[in-house]
Amino acid sequence: MRNLGKKILLPILALSMLLSLSACGSKTGDTGDQESKSPVESSQANNDREEPLVITLSGGDCGYPSPYLHYSRGPGSFKMRLVFDSLLEHGEEGLIPWLAEDYNISEDGLTYTFKIREGVKWHDGEEMSPEDVLFSFEYQTANPPVGGISTALGKENNIITDMTIDGNNFIVTLSQKSAAMLNNLGSVRIIPKHIWENVENPKEFTDEVCGIGCGPYMITEYNKEQGTYKFEAFKDYWGQNQEVDVIQFVPVSDGILAFDSGEIDLTGITPDVYEKYAHSDEYKIINNPGFWGYKMGFNLEKAPALQDINVRKAIAYAINRTDLIDKVARGAAILPGEGYIPQQSVWYNKNVKAYEFDPEKAKDLLDGKTYDFKLTISSSNDEVRMAELIKLNLADVGINITVESVDSKTRDSMYKNGEYQLILNGYGGWGGDPELLLSQYAYGAIPGYSNEQINKLCDEQLLETDQAKRMKIVYELQNVIADEVPQLPLYNTTGMSVYRPAKYDGWTYMFDHHETTHPKISYLAEK
Amino acid sequence: MKNFLLFYKSSSISGKISMLMIALVFFVAVFGTAFSRHSAFVPSDSAFVPPNTEHLLGTDDLGIDLWAQICEGAKLSLTIGIFSALLSGIAGSFIGIICGYYGGFFDKFVMRVSDILIAIPSLPLMIVMGVFFGAGIQNIIFVLAVFSWTGPARIARSKVISLKTEKHVLVAESYGAGIFYLTFRHFLPEIFPVVMVSFIRLVNRGIVSEASLSFLGLGDPTAKSWGLILNHAISFKGIYFTDFWKWWLVSPFAAITLTVLAISFIARDAEKFLDVKL
Incomplete structure (x- = not known):
């Protein structure tokens, strides 16, 4: 009888192994007693x-x-x-004054004056002063924070010539007009001078006070x-x-x-x-709103075959993006704008060229040649499923894909360092100021890709402060981008929250x- | 063959059912792709078709037939299970024989290494090694073998230690028999039944480990394995509030559970039949 018990134990063990296996997969932390109110x-x-x-x-x-x-x-x-405020905040309709009570742009568009709010306190009780604002700008220009700091026109050309304070006013002078500068200046996080002024290497400053903002x-x-x-x-x-x-x-x-x-x-x-x-x-x-999206990045350096515009176009025609939306996003997504700007953005050009799913056309473009590419993805379920479908789609037209899946942080750094041939990447912020086209497409943003016209239009739209004229340039830019397919937007998600x-x-x-x-x-x- | 029939006759009911079950899994694994009407890789219908006569187990989120995927998964699971068990069984036995026969420093060293391997929880280390060596069947087999050779090695070693004092072995040695002769003539036949039982268990371990590794997303992401089907099903948002889990989640789970259970029953009966105690 004792022996029997031992032997029954085995299958039970096997079962419990399975169960513990599923427990490993789901990250159940100790959430048990937190906030489970009816x-x-x-x-x-x-x-x-x-x-x-x-x-x-x-x-x-x-x-x-x-x-x-x-x-x-x-x-x-x-x-x-949540912890660090900035001069302006993004509201429901547009920019709203925040740490700056008020702001004013001179008529020539070169001088920005922000009136700094009084009576603002840091979390440690100290008073925030315009000194802190000036310090924040200077310090973060010298030591760019995680998201970077956009005070430049084009890629490296810093157009801020002077930053000074005058009473409660913070005054920034530019050498050139820039349509995105208000947003950029308004988004810089204000950090306390009394904590940061002696910090040499901010990336290694992990003392608790680095989380003190206002x-x-x-x-x-x-x-x-x-x-x-x-x-x-x-x-x-x-x-x-x-x-x-x-x-x-x-x-x-x-x-x-x-x-x-x-x-x-x-x-x-x-x-x-x-x-x-x-x-x-x-x-x-x-x-x-559909401002979060997936795209397929092309690396023209690591995969020189992509330098042929027909190959890029063939990929655009060969991938059934409607199918991706139906199956991977379960219908909760919309087709992207081919010029990168998503359909729900005010900057979207309705007349931009569209690549509808057309394997025959893709085959024509490839002209019987076959290609092999490696597609890097993160191991998230959506991307794995997407990669499976894309692999099938592309195999149909003669492009063989090897899928390489890594964890998402590795994928992000591979993307940043250009260590890929094709890559899937999903992120937000697609609905932002069209300045983003500059960081997405111009001046070597895509490894091995350079297009004079795109560079020129990206600079032009940034210099144009008249909204209607700028819109026109951005529309044209989308046309050029759609025509060139330097990278392929896949879809913009329009999820729901409950x-x-x-x-x-x-x-x-x-x-x-x-x-x-x-x-x-x-x-x-x-x- | 005769031995097998004897084994079959001596088995309990559950053992007999288990053998049928494993035979079925084998059949499905070998002839599975010919057996199913649809591809395991290409969508053949719309997403989430419930089980019907066209799709025996329904389809998954991409519209790929699940029965075909289970067949494909059986192939992968059995390959990994059997090859990892073979590799660790053979390597382990020989290491054990050498240790048991010669003893000394090598024996001590190997036994301490195996102590360490037994003491370390293997799944976390397998995850690390899986990430390090990358996805792929060979790598998974290799990693599994690294962690599984200790069982057969210990069994073989203790058996050889007791065997080498037996009279017939001593006599053979006095006539000048070397380790190779002794191994093939005297040790292996004695060790074989014991290692056989441990082999069956290692197959099980291989199948479960492969499922866990691919469940955790460490296998080839586009391969079709039981663990990976489970992984996809569980990471589907809100799966428990839809009907999809009834076929998408249950079928790979049933496949793993039934196979592992069946192999366990067979191991139990084999232990009895071969009259060995582990």
């Missing part, structure tokens, strides 16, 4: 407002929220922006291993009241499961589960951004 309880909490309003969102490590330490992707930079939230807890954050409202904040008292990020394995059990307060959903939430007053569904309005109903979008949890204004009283 909706009824939480709505009460909201009405009385005695208890602080705690919003819990899906976490994951994005680096420490300091301008030099966060990860370069959206979830990293927006957390940093933004609406203070970082009070951060755990790199678990990817958890806790942000608490800054009591002495100068401006709009924080509606949300605490924002915390916890690791979840499945966003929808976690939302359903009340562990998190907002999650992205796919059309497959739309019905589940659509017909209930308990939930509210909002649509994300939340419980009884708990918190302040979610909103910035005018140029796809995510509702990213804008600072989502958590503040006035929008």
